[in-house]
Amino acid sequence: MSLAKPAIPQSPGHAAVLPDAAAAAFAKVTRRIVPFIVLCYFFSYLDRVNVGFAKLQMQQALGLSDVVYGLGAGIFFWGYMLCQVPSSLLIYRLGMRRSMAAIMILWGLVSAATMFVTTPMEFYAARFLLGVTEAGFFPAAVMYLNKWYPADRQSRIMSILFLAMPLGMVLGGPISGALMSATHDLHGLQGWQWMFLIEALPAIVLGLLLLRMLPESPEAAPWLTPAEAGAITHTLTTENAKKNTRFIAALKSPVLWMLMAICLLFNIGNYGLVFWLPTIIQSTGMSSPLEIAMLTAIPYAVACVAMNxxxxxxxxxxxxxxxxxxxxxxxxxxxxxxxxxxxxxxxAMVFLTIGISGLMATLSMFWGLPGRVLAGTAAAGGIAMINSAASLAGLIGPVLMGGIKQSTGSISLGVLALAGLMLAAAVLILAIPRQLMQSRS
Structure with missing residues (x-):
């Protein structure tokens, strides 16, 4: 099939109909690489947020105040944010596969070491280093997927990738609760310590497997025919020719800064909920760590359906x-x-489920937007900057919730603050130029 064959005409607002070779190729790519990336991101997310479940035991064991816990949970994002842009630009030069593999092994080691913290300063250091080691993974994963999918397919692919986040709570919550209950005082260690160790091991194993599982490019994928690989490359080359490929030029775009502001606002809500949801549920009258962990799974299970x-x-x-x-x-x-x-x-669980489902549905849509206007180093730096806004939000959200709860004694006021920020983000999304949000013909 000739790669120069024009696209079949279609109605405005819908994605272009792809040649047979490209359609088959994208279906293969989705089956072959996306599940593995989702699995890697699942453990990235779990090792980031399992401190919320550990809090149910470790806060009392280490004598941490609500503010100390909130700062420790959020300080992860200082390391994450500071290393975001430089690590992403370096990853673009060194190659995404090798970088992702090294990142996974390093964050797994740091996450496991969190079991040994005994003081607030050690807690802060472990969380900061986890942020440093994990900083490049998500931008690398997004850049890697940009090498395989055109913009009009990325919202759907991002919705699959972001299944890792609700699954991190759906599966991670019960797993974390069960681990803490089953291993408490085993061999002299508390349940939260065993949880950090056991949940860190898969990241190390997957990092070792990654180079074998993910090909560098369509041409290097042994499971694509030459026609299928050529169709993907042709589709992406044609599309990327219309995008901003220079990072310096991207910095001058008001759309980039608008995307950063939106990402900041709704992620303050996202991370405020992630790190405090077990505590919010506990405040309604629940006490068992396992029961609380099971209840945290409900909103995120519904969110898996809603976002897709x-x-x-x-x-x-x-x-x-x-x-x-x-x-x-x-x-x-x-x-x-x-x-x-x-x-x-x-x-409370009914409305928390509605809230989290709406938040996750927007999250998957949002990360399909950068790939519509950025490519090359502009994509590497731009995606990193947008994700840096999410990192800043991760620092603000947990501390905001901890500060409000400690100063007022009410966790509900913190939840109301998160709701207000989500509302502001929705207004900004409506201010994005319409042509950016629509599919290209």
Missing amino acids: VNAAHAERTGERRLHSALPLLVAAVGMWASTLFPHNTVM
Whole structure:
């Protein structure tokens, strides 16, 4: 099949119909590389947030205040943020596969070492180093996927990638709770210590396997035919010719800074919830770490469905603006409504589920946007800068929740603050130029 064959005409707002070779190739890519990347990101996310479950035991064991815990949970993002742009530009030069493999092994070692912390300063140091070692993984994964998928397919692929986040809570919560309960006082170690060790090991193993599992490019994939590899390369080369490829030029784009502001606002809500959700549930009257961990799985299980349904509908219709903004509006309302039932676990969980589902539905849509306008070093640096905003949010969110709770005695006021920031992010999404949000013909 000639790669110069023109695309089949179609109605405006819908993704171009791909040649047979390209359609088959993208289907193979999704089956071959996406599940492995999702698995790697799952353990990246789990090793980042399992401190929220560890808090149920380690806070009392180490004598940590709410502010100390919030700062320790959030200081991860100082290391993450400081290393984001330089590590991403270095990864672009050194190669994504080798970089991702090294990153996974290093963060696994640091995460396992968290079991040995005994003081607030050691807690801060472990979390900071985890941020440093993990900083390049997500930008590298996004850049790697950009080498395989055109922009109009990226929202759906991002929705699959971001399954790792709700799954980190759906599976990670019960696993963490069960590990802490089953291993408490085993061989003189507390349950939270065993949890950090056991949950860090898969990252090291997957890092060792990564180079064998992920090919460097379509041409290097043995499971693609030459026609399929050529079709992918042709599709991406044609698309990238229209994008901004210079990082310095990208810095002058107001859209980049708008994306950073949106990412900052809704991720303060995201990370505020992630690190405090077990405590929020505990405040409704629950006490068992295992039961609390099981309950944290419910909102994220529903979110797995919501984010993929939303992304699939956006791909079919070609509409991006409302599919990105409306879920955040729903999230803000859900979080506000959850505060109306501070001592009713069932009703609080219903509205927390609505809020988290809306937040996750926007998250997967959002990360399909940078690839629509950036390529090359502009994509490497731009995605890193946007993710740096998420890193700053990760520092602010847990500390904001801890500060509000400690100063007022109310966790509901912290949840209301997160809802307000989600609302502001939704308004900014609606201000993005419409042509950026729509599918290209």
